[in-house]
Amino acid sequence: MTSRATGRPAAGECDARLASPMARWLGFETTERADVFRMRFAPHHIGNPFIRALHGGAVAALIEFAAEYAVTAAAGRARLVSSAVDYIRVTRDADVLARVDTVRIGRRLAFVDVWCWQDGEDVPVARGSCSLRIL
Amino acid sequence: MTKPHPIELFFSSQHPISRHLGVRVLAVEDRTLSVAVEAGDCFLADAETGEMHSGLASLVLDTVFGGAVMGTLDRLQPIATIGLTTQHLRRPARGESLICRARMQGVHDDVAHVTGHLESAATGEVLSTATGSFMIGTRSKPLGVRL
Numbered sequence: 471m472t473s474r475a476t477g478r479p480a481a482g483e484c485d486a487r488l489a490s491p492m493a494r495w496l497g498f499e500t501t502e503r504a505d506v507f508r509m510r511f512a513p514h515h516i517g518n519p520f521i522r523a524l525h526g527g528a529v530a531a532l533i534e535f536a537a538e539y540a541v542t543a544a545a546g547r548a549r550l551v552s553s554a555v556d557y558i559r560v561t562r563d564a565d566v567l568a569r570v571d572t573v574r575i576g577r578r579l580a581f582v583d584v585w586c587w588q589d590g591e592d593v594p595v596a597r598g599s600c601s602l603r604i605l
Numbered sequence: 606m607t608k609p610h611p612i613e614l615f616f617s618s619q620h621p622i623s624r625h626l627g628v629r630v631l632a633v634e635d636r637t638l639s640v641a642v643e644a645g646d647c648f649l650a651d652a653e654t655g656e657m658h659s660g661l662a663s664l665v666l667d668t669v670f671g672g673a674v675m676g677t678l679d680r681l682q683p684i685a686t687i688g689l690t691t692q693h694l695r696r697p698a699r700g701e702s703l704i705c706r707a708r709m710q711g712v713h714d715d716v717a718h719v720t721g722h723l724e725s726a727a728t729g730e731v732l733s734t735a736t737g738s739f740m741i742g743t744r745s746k747p748l749g750v751r752l
Contacts, residue, residue, distance in 0.1 A: 526686035531660025
């Protein structure tokens with residue numbers, strides 16, 4: 471699978487994303503599961519210093535990054551069009567894991583849901599619904 | 606010494622993300638908050654093309670929406686994002702000066718509703734639009750207690 475936009479293979483696109491400054495800022499990492507990604511906690515992810523909860527925008531950024539990465543790996547290259555994020559529970563100053571569930575990957579568009587958790591996959595802290603343009 | 610405005614408190618240096626986003630309050634007018642953003646290269650999606658990641662827009666919108674809510678409260682209270690829906694038109698470019706405008710639409714049952722967008726400071730081109738909802742009065746310690 472290659473990107474129609476850059477001609478680079480999907481693996482190359484994914485490597486470039488993992489090496490990007492945004493990935494470093496997020497602490498974005500792949501895991502042994504192809505559909506699960508990690509945001510390694512950093513102090514700049516904090517949104518509420520008093521209870522040390524994560525910033526909602528940091529969680530949204532993780533959801534968007536994970537969605538783009540997963541669709542890029544599957545379809546070549548993808549760019550986020552929209553995201554809708556629900557914040558289900560209070561977060562804490564720890565890593566966040568994100569699982570990308572593919573709803574549909576078409577020729578031009580893709581739709582995915584992303585579930586985030588800290589203490590267990592069955593205790594979600596946030597969910598996102600993302601639409602993406604495949605390039 | 607004058608008491609700082611709630612929005613100034615919200616965007617104070619003690620708010621870790623504010624430092625990374627380079628935010629500066631431009632105006633507070635009739636429930637609308639306008640904030641200048643000079644984001645660093647740490648939000649680049651692609652160093653070759655100089656394109657910032659869409660996550661930057663989500664970070665800015667959530668931050669400024671929260672500020673718009675704080676600015677309209679009668680007293681300082683903690684808030685938490687319930688939901689954020691964002692449409693991404695174009696990604697910001699490296700070094701592009703941005704303005705985020707957020708309007709508090711109203712509060713019902715302790716839930717504040719905000720709409721707004723992120724635009725290019727130079728051209729006014731809209732880059733992202735969003736709606737957000739925020740819970741007012743969470744169990745967190747009130748802002749200002751330890752500032």
